[in-house]
Amino acid sequence: MQSRTPASRTGRPRSAAADTAILAATREALVELGWSKLTLGDVATRAGVAKTTLYRRWAGKNELVVDAVAELFDELELPDRGSLAADIEGVVLQFAAILARPEAKSGLMAVVAEATRDDALRERIRASIVDRQMRLVLAGRARAQRRGELPPEPDPAEAARTGDLIFDVVAGAVVHRTLVSGQPADEEWVRSFTRVLLLGLTSSAGTAQEAAGPPGTRGTA
Amino acid sequence: MQSRTPASRTGRPRSAAADTAILAATREALVELGWSKLTLGDVATRAGVAKTTLYRRWAGKNELVVDAVAELFDELELPDRGSLAADIEGVVLQFAAILARPEAKSGLMAVVAEATRDDALRERIRASIVDRQMRLVLAGRARAQRRGELPPEPDPAEAARTGDLIFDVVAGAVVHRTLVSGQPADEEWVRSFTRVLLLGLTSSAGTAQEAAGPPGTRGTA
DNA sequence: GGCTTTCGCTACGACTCGTAGCGTAATACC
DNA sequence: GGTATTACGCTACGAGTCGTAGCGAAAGCC
Known part of the structure; x- marks a missing residue:
């Protein structure tokens, strides 16, 4: 979704469970706090991950919320x-x-x-x-x-x-x-x-001018 | 707009020029910075007023921007x-x-x-x-x-x-x-x-079901 | 002149941001 | 099994913004 792993085959893989937990926590925070009072630190706490993990996967609040809402x-x-x-x-x-x-x-x-x-x-x-x-x-x-x-x-x-x-x-x-x-x-x-x-x-024949209103009452504005 | 002066007749009146300057500065900041990077301190500087004057007239960023946009x-x-x-x-x-x-x-x-x-x-x-x-x-x-x-x-x-x-x-x-x-x-x-x-x-006669599509091609979902 | 309210200015604690650094954990390659 | 590589949790940090308080000065009404 937010990160491709095309070339990187070695190393510890990213936790897929963390992804779902973070997105769910984001939606939960949106419900309780709304957009303006939602902070990434709070989302990290709710998801049970470190704040730095969030910043490693998403550029910021905007991208995170887009992904969280998209699942809806x-x-x-x-x-x-x-x-x-x-x-x-x-x-x-x-x-x-x-x-x-x-x-x-x-x-x-x-x-x-x-x-x-x-x-x-x-x-x-x-x-x-x-x-x-x-x-x-x-x-x-x-x-x-x-x-x-x-x-x-x-x-x-x-x-x-x-x-x-x-x-x-x-x-x-x-x-x-x-x-x-x-x-x-x-x-x-x-x-x-x-x-x-x-x-x-469905009444797609003719233009709006022909379809709307009786003739003779318009055109002289 | 944002403050009624019904009972208060005495004292120094609020500057009407400050109001227009603040709202204009708000729109200017919206153009240059956008909503998220707009700060009340910056608006105050642009308008040539003190930040405290802004808070005396508007409860916060939301109300200020509503008034600034409404004038458009x-x-x-x-x-x-x-x-x-x-x-x-x-x-x-x-x-x-x-x-x-x-x-x-x-x-x-x-x-x-x-x-x-x-x-x-x-x-x-x-x-x-x-x-x-x-x-x-x-x-x-x-x-x-x-x-x-x-x-x-x-x-x-x-x-x-x-x-x-x-x-x-x-x-x-x-x-x-x-x-x-x-x-x-x-x-x-x-x-x-x-x-x-x-x-x-204008084609308000009849229901959508009657008006849309040839008869006989529907109803058996 | 006296009263009242607004204004500009400064300063402040509280909060969030985004990043850096470190040690540790988990996987792939050999 | 050993090693390289990446992700993770944690802590700490400077920078920036918030909204408020306090003060003296200014601008109107009586």
Whole structure:
């Protein structure tokens, strides 16, 4: 995860148990203390390892928390629920359940904030957290296209753009609902959101100007 | 903003110039140092005031940055651009332009992360930043209803729910695009987003299950 | 002029950071 | 089994920040 052992074959190997203990201790500290009051010394004590061991494996608090939070998203799955609407509702509810956990709340947003000034950290987040979610979006779309619920996209560039758009809308809405508005993304909300999203994606003929509003009431601003 | 002077009439008044200098220095420090390396001592030096003056007016870094970032959103406006689509595109582009500024990026997400464990801070953010954006959403919807582009909502509770939904979708998508995906919410993206959103809101007849996909291809998961 | 509050300044203990140094433990190679 | 190599736990350290206290001076109202 955070360290490759490609060339080093000799010497004492790193303890894998220490890794899991440290990441678990990090999540525990995130729950109890939150991001700002979390210290690496405290995490080391909780994990039962020396503080120097932490610094040998991770560059700092940012990288450690990214890895600790990333494991939360391992449970994301996309089982075939029979329809695109059911697939979306299912995965959004899963995503919302993870985001509702306090270690995800306080940790994820903090490292995203730090990543605005640290390209390496941004890349780490993308590789270990965001990409996994993105793959679910693409898999769900491909499945819907096989079902005939979404039209096939001949242009790969255009397909990538709409994939990015869907991802930002879905993930952004859930994150904003949970963290900024501070309200739960429960089943009722997810149903309403899925309805709006699906209508927006399936009524894809014509432009927004043609689809929205009666003709003759616009254009002269 | 951060201190009421309702009862205190006597004594030396607080310097209003110090307030603006401190908030400007805070944004400057956010740009140069980012959230994590920003210290109140440094802000005080930049602003030309004593560190103790900062602590007399703000409880800490969180509250100071909220106030400093909130001023960035003062420029948000919703002029009548003739159609709902144009109104949405205009305000989303404004919002994206503000979020693209480095002081907003690093500051806003950090205080939102802190707010997950601090109810008072969350309320401060809501009152000084989120509410202003929410009012724009409601004003835009009301204008679109007057134009006939959106159906009137008889049930006030239902109207509030859809208002919250729209807000989370719009703000969340822009924030996620800008901060997580790390790509600009430029005109092309905003047009695509507006198209999806408008189609989702205007094709409001029927449920998602009825609207999405050909019949007969689902329901047997 | 007297009262009240704010301001700038200095100093302080407490805390965290990240690193260095040391002796020891665990594995690979011969 | 011996040796080289790496990881580990522990201690200690300078550097930096935090938030507060105390002081004299300044700037307003009565």
